[in-house]
Amino acid sequence: MSADQDETPAVTKSTQVIDGETVEVYQLNNFNLEDHMKKLAEKMRSNPFVPPVEGCPINTLPNELLSYIFTLGAQLDIADDKDEEEIDDNDSDEEDEPTLEFQVLTSHVCKRWRDVAIQTPSLWTRLDFTEGPPFGKSKTYIERSAGCPLVIDIDCTVPDDDSDEEEEEEVEEVEEFDETEEVVQSDAAAPDDEPKSSAATKRKSRSFGPADLDAIRALILPHVNRWRIFELMTEDYAIMHHTLGALATAPAAEQLKMLHLYHYDDTDDIEHFEPAELRAPVVPFAGQAPQLVNVALWGVHVDWPRCDFFQGLEELELAYHAQDPQAYASALLERLVFPNVSSLALDLEEEDYSAFIMQLAAPLPGKTKSLLSGLQELRLSGLPCNDAAIDKLYASLPNVVDLHLNRYHLEEPFFTKLFPQAPGAASSSAAAGDVSVPLPSLQNLSSSGVDGEQMHQLAEARIAAGRPLKKVFMEIDDLVEPDDEKWLREHLERFEFFEGSDDEDELEIDGIEIMSDDGLEAMSDDDDEVSQD
The missing domain is CATH 3.80.10 (Leucine-rich repeat, LRR (right-handed beta-alpha superhelix))
Incomplete structure (x- = not known):
């Protein structure tokens, strides 16, 4: 018999019965798991990871480039949120974990990142007030945004699945999260102006009370001159009317590009505007918003003849108005010119x-x-x-x-x-x-x-x-x-x-x-x- 025939094969095949079922078993004859792990450990010890002597490579970037990276990250964060809203909630049974907004997260990494983030005003321009009163997060954002244009999104609608039990669970989640957040902040030496409560979390929309809305208006109306987008959603026209009244007292919105006022009404085929006592149209921003290009009015009346800011519009959406709009439509038609409509x-x-x-x-x-x-x-x-x-x-x-x-x-x-x-x-x-x-x-x-x-x-x-x-x-x-x-x-x-x-x-x-x-x-x-x- 030759030497080749005496050599043990690398793989041995056999048949075994396991739990009453016949299976084929392949055995590696020349492989010892214990020896293999020892060799692997030795190899890792001889090639340890050595951190860079000068620290993390990203720290070599200038502040301007780091600020730009933060800005891109915040934009992607917003885009991801919008994508999630458009996707059906197939995982509704799973609990939603509160998460930090991107700009807040970056400000908690280290002192340098924190300084760069806070000194980048464009990171702090989006206000949604979902943290609730006393709106510490929003106050901080307004201060940090310096003179940058603001995006204001006020959602007063009540989620369909809203319940006291869910609200309690959400509060518990936020409280647990805040404890973790404080640990991170301690390493970053966070000052007192950092949002430390639910302000830093992304939460579902909530219903604002009258006192809350008054507080919100007090925060944002002094900054009308730098609004870029203003959006209000509500199911209660009294809230919409009160807001319109506030906008009627506001000065010209010099930088406003998008104005979205959505009144959600579940009633179908409304013949007459209700409540009738709130039907009187208003003139927001003294009729002056020279950069306005996009307007959406759902069930909301404005005083067309006195609103000069519609002359430069590129998009106008009117929906969910009552079925008695002829006079209103005629007044609108006097203000709109469509020379190229086909x-x-x-x-x-x-x-x-x-x-x-x-x-x-x-x-x-x-x-x-x-x-x-x-x-x-x-x-x-x-x-x-x-x-x-x-x-x-x-x-x-x-x-x-x-x-x-x-x-x-x-x-x-x-x-x-x-x-x-x-x-x-x-x-x-x-x-x-x-x-x-x-x-x-x-x-x-x-x-x-x-x-x-x-x-x-x-x-x-x-x-x-x-x-x-x-x-x-x-x-x-x-x-x-x-x-x-x-x-x-x-x-x-x-x-x-x-x-x-x-x-x-x-x-x-x-x-x-x-x-x-x-x-x-x-x-x-x-x-x-x-x-x-």
């Missing part, structure tokens, strides 16, 4: 909006044309008005290519007035040269609540008048006889049925929707919304 959707009800339509069709201030003259797409889902207003509306739409009519919520003339009309007559049988054709650029028409015979007649009349429809989309539930469908398919470039659905690209503003460019493109194509019958 798509408009109206979904109004209850009142007579004839005067509002006449205002829409009138020339813009300082212009010879109306807001409607440049429209390429119009969606009508509800618009109570008289026949004269409809005539005025259609006469003001020379460039509309796409029209969407929901006849379930519109009077019949909105459809019948699309027929070619002889001057002074309602007949659609006059010669082509003697008729005027409403919406002369109209090519694509989608409808709900119109039957096949009506659409057949309209398409045929517009072909005879030299202004043919090219594409027609009808709701799948509307009655269309086979003969009418056959004629429409033969005489149009495209005829399809669709199922009614909401378009996520629409921005609803109190029943008035202004389409984004992406939304307009999607609706012009309509490929995703239609389906073959």
Whole structure:
């Protein structure tokens, strides 16, 4: 037998029965775990970690660069918080552990980091007051922010899962955390102005009482001139009204860029503004906020004619207003100029909006044309008005290519007035040269609540008048006889049925929707919304 055959194999395979189950076992014959650990320990002793003689490498960075790193870290911290808010709470059963805000955490590492952090004003500009009275954290932040623009976020809403038991648990968590925090601070020689209570923790929103809000206003109103973002969320309009009153006494907001006032009301289909005694509109900041570009008003009234700060807006969101807004909408319309608007959707009800339509069709201030003259797409889902207003509306739409009519919520003339009309007559049988054709650029028409015979007649009349429809989309539930469908398919470039659905690209503003460019493109194509019958 050769020497090679006498050598013990490195791995031996065997079969064993463990708990009644037969398994294959592989054994390393030339490996001893104890010897291996001894060798590993010896290797580690011969190659110990030697800390740098001059300390941690990050300490070689200049203060300016360290400050910039802190700023980036704080920004990432804020972004992470926003991402967490957008994610569904799948771990709701797990307890939320309080955590230090990034800028506070860095100020607890060592004395140098603390000095750099405190001397970086941009780290201390976000105020949310969630620490509760007496708002020591917020006072400290305001002092440290020096002259930097402030971001103010006041959330007065009560969390859906709010309960006394949860509040007690949260207090216990914070108290335990504060003990740990004090140990860290002792190493950093923290001065008395450092937030030491729940001020330093990220907590859920809480409900502020009247006294708390008065204290908050007393802290922030002296600094209105350096507000950059102001956001208030509340379910109680009395709180909103009180705040509006305070803003009405404030001076001009010279650096304010975003103003978000959200009144959350669970009541659906409010017909009248309530409480009526708080309906009177106000003028925040003496009507002066020259840098304001983004405004959101949810159920909040302002005095449009006296507010000069809306002239430079890039984004305006109006939502959750009562269903009696015609006078308010008219006052708003006088202040807004949309020279380049290409798509408009109206979904109004209850009142007579004839005067509002006449205002829409009138020339813009300082212009010879109306807001409607440049429209390429119009969606009508509800618009109570008289026949004269409809005539005025259609006469003001020379460039509309796409029209969407929901006849379930519109009077019949909105459809019948699309027929070619002889001057002074309602007949659609006059010669082509003697008729005027409403919406002369109209090519694509989608409808709900119109039957096949009506659409057949309209398409045929517009072909005879030299202004043919090219594409027609009808709701799948509307009655269309086979003969009418056959004629429409033969005489149009495209005829399809669709199922009614909401378009996520629409921005609803109190029943008035202004389409984004992406939304307009999607609706012009309509490929995703239609389906073959």
